[in-house]
Structures are given as structure tokens and as C-alpha cells.
Amino acid sequence: MKSIQKQLDRAQFGGKPVALQTIERLSTYRRVLEDLHAKGIQYVYSHQLAEYVDVTPAQLRRDLSAFGSFGNISRGYNVQRLITTLSELLGTSNIQPVALVGVGNLGRTLLSYRGFEERGFSLRVVFDNDPAKIGRVIAGRRCFDIREAETVLRDQPVEIAILACRPQGIQGVVDRLAAAGVKSILSFVPAIIDVPPGIHIEMEDISAKLEKLSFLAKNRPAKPAYGYEKGRTTM
């Protein structure tokens, strides 16, 4: 058995543990706050914001309180300031460079996706292992050999990488990226990966999501689930 770091299910902030689900909700809060800001709204109460994102007001307040006190006790939360705070927490106050591994169909789609820039990310460095692609310029970025990751990333440091390549040799890719200083990886590759120490990997398996939805489509609760309450999917 290999000795590798246990995949965390909790993060740390100021020494206190924070549930990863909390972090995920922060993203949603920020996105909705951007909408409110665009509408010129300056203050929101927890119950208003909670209504939008379909959580309880208490949940929202507790999520935020894990990082400090940001609310005015009778005006609620300053939209502009809360956006700034959340952006700092999520590390997207400044545009953050991201590496992409694999320039197949999916890779090119990601390269042309404008949503990243809007949310503070930019695919700056592109890798592949296909000699036909290495050296060429794809969607404005020069494509590097994945085997030179360590060299390339020395000049253009990157903390986050996205994997959109084939499963073959994926472990080597991950190890290389880790050695090159990458801290977090988003993988679209359905494969088992040993996680190097200090690295966090997030899997994105679309087929698995479909399987879950398939199960839910077949095994729907008989009665419409405890009467019709409010419910909303946010993102």
C-alpha cells in the first residue's frame, strides 16, 4: 500500500476547521451578490440572500461567521464589501492563472469558455503530450510538452491545473504537476489517482452525475415529498 496523504473533507481557516460544503456555498453567495450588485442593491439581509440561494438564513450567517463578522446588525450585509471579502477568501481578487492539460475536444472548449475570466480565472498555460500539438498555438496559447511542466511552470507559476486528457499516464501527469508547485487539480479524467501530499484533487465525472440522475429518475419518492415547500437550485 502506498503512503499518500489522506484526501481531506475539511479545510482550515485561521486554525479552525471549515466544512468543504461551506466553501462551495461561498461561491454561490458571491455569484448571487454579483447579480444584486449589478442591480444596484447595496445591502441585503441574511434572509433575503438565503431566499435566493435556497439555504436557511441561519446557515448563511453561520457560513460567513466562520470567517469573521461582516454584517451590520440592522442594515444587513453590504453587498459590495461582502463580494470583496468573499473574493479574497476564494483567492480570486486578482485574476488567477490556471494550467490546462490536454487540448482535445474538451480542452479546446474550456479554452474558449469566457465564464472563467468573469469569475477570476485565466487558462494561461497549456500542455499536451501529442507531438502534433506541442509547439503549436491553440486558441492563442502555445502548447507545451507535459514532460516539461516543471520548467515551464518555473517561469509561469500556477497553483491550479485542469486535467482534460486521456487516462493513460494520468498518474505521472499529476506527480509532475505536484512537483512543479501545483496545489489544486480539477480532473475531468475518470481514473483512480493517488493524491500526492499537500495536493487537493477535485473530480468531475459527468457520467457519474448522469448515473445519479438516472437513479433519481427511476426511484422517485412516491408522494411529492412532504408537500410543496420552497426549493431552488442555485448557480
Added chain:
Amino acid sequence: MKSIQKQLDRAQFGGKPVALQTIERLSTYRRVLEDLHAKGIQYVYSHQLAEYVDVTPAQLRRDLSAFGSFGNISRGYNVQRLITTLSELLGTSNIQPVALVGVGNLGRTLLSYRGFEERGFSLRVVFDNDPAKIGRVIAGRRCFDIREAETVLRDQPVEIAILACRPQGIQGVVDRLAAAGVKSILSFVPAIIDVPPGIHIEMEDISAKLEKLSFLAKNRPAKPAYGYEKGRTTM
């Protein structure tokens, strides 16, 4: 405030509630079992399979026991049979037709993704709202007007749909799909959606995932997390 069904966090099976996280793990088990089957392995013990997917053996056994008893008490689990069982549970014993809404960059990438067929799904029906695309044949599928969803899906019923379109008018799209008999929706559209009763929606927000990873990259626990234990990311 609208009266819509509360988004579930639990599924039902045989009257008993099942955690959604359990369902998600079933996908992983099945995928790993396929690998083992391909290697000619006929039986696995819970601790072996658990090792691969990085859960405790007890967790694995409990997950399966929510749906019945499948293990032989001293040979372990029959790989072939467990795959069949899991496929039936996930509803992918037979290829399942899926509808796709939106044939932009992402939509076309999904259309050309071969991984779906391998896991029991097939993008059969394609919609868009762009007059330039409606009626044309894209990647072998004729593209229909989303406004005709109800008519089209009467001939080709579909329980699952994927949203890969613009946020504008997304609520109308969802309502139309629900009216057309769609039960589950996987949405790549970052937007707030009111969930019609009886429908389950799964959000896929890649930027949100990056934000989470960004947070983790910045707020890494100081010490290497309780010593180096085993850990592995599976999919």
C-alpha cells in the same frame, strides 16, 4: 414566493431513505468493478474494493446493504453479478436516451464524447433556440427547436436532459422539459432555477469548483494533515 418542491437531499429505495452520497459512491464502485472485471477478477472482498475507492470497508458494505445482500460470506462479492446489480440500480442496464439542450461549444463537445455510451447513456435528442441551428444535422443528430420539446419528446421519450445553453430563458426551458416528461436535469448553466415539482436538478459549475480549489490552494493546513495516511481520488 413561489411554491415549488424542496430540492431533496435524500433518495428513496424500497421505502427506505438513502443518502445521495451513497448513490454517488455506487457509480464509483461500478466503475472500479468494471476494471476488475476486465482484468478477469471474479470475486472481491469489501476491504479490497474499499481500498481502491478510498472508503472504509464498513462504508462499502453499508452502502450495498441499503439495497440488499449481495455478498457471499466467505468469497466476498461476485464482480460480474455486482456490476449487474449496480447497473440495474443506476438504471443503466440498457442504454438510456438523453436530451441535450444547446449546441454551442460545450454542447458539441458533449456530443462527441464517447464516454457516455460506455457508461450507458446516449445523447439522442438535440435542441437549440438558434434559428441558424434548428433543422440542421449536427454530429449526426437533427437539431430541434426547444419550443417544440413537448412534441418531439412525445415520440422519443427521455427522462434525463443536459443543459448546455445560455442562461437567458433557462427557466422556460426547464419548465418545458418538465412538462415534456423529463425527470432529471444536469445543468452546466450557472443560473438560479426554480425546480418544478418531481424534478431533480444537478448543477455543474466549473468556475465554482475552481473557486473551491483556489480556496484550498491558499488555505492549506499547516502541517501535512495528521501524518501521511492512505488517500486516493477515484473516478
Added chain:
DNA sequence: CTGCTATTGTGTACACAGTCACAAACCGTG
């Protein structure tokens, strides 16, 4: 046939995310 080993399925215990509810605090008003 009997005894031994190893594994499953599950009752039980625990830890923690989410909810409730309230004290403290701010604002506006009279």
C-alpha cells in the same frame, strides 16, 4: 463431522453539519 479462520451484514456509538432560538446590538422614531 468438527473445529478454525475469515468475511459479511448490522446494532451501536460517535462526530459533525445544519437548525433553532435568543442575547446583544444597532437604527429610526417620537
Added chain:
DNA sequence: CACGGTTTGTGACTGTGTACACAATAGCAG
């Protein structure tokens, strides 16, 4: 200036997902 109304932040509680540990049992060897 005091007071009523409203909101935040948080201690206490609850529900539930996960881990532990063992009884029940199948296989196998002698």
C-alpha cells in the same frame, strides 16, 4: 434621549452519515 423593532452572531440541540465492533455464517481442512 429612551424605546421598540429588527437583525446579526452564536450557544445549544438535533438529525444523520460514517466508523467501530461483533454475531452469524460459509468454506475448508483434517
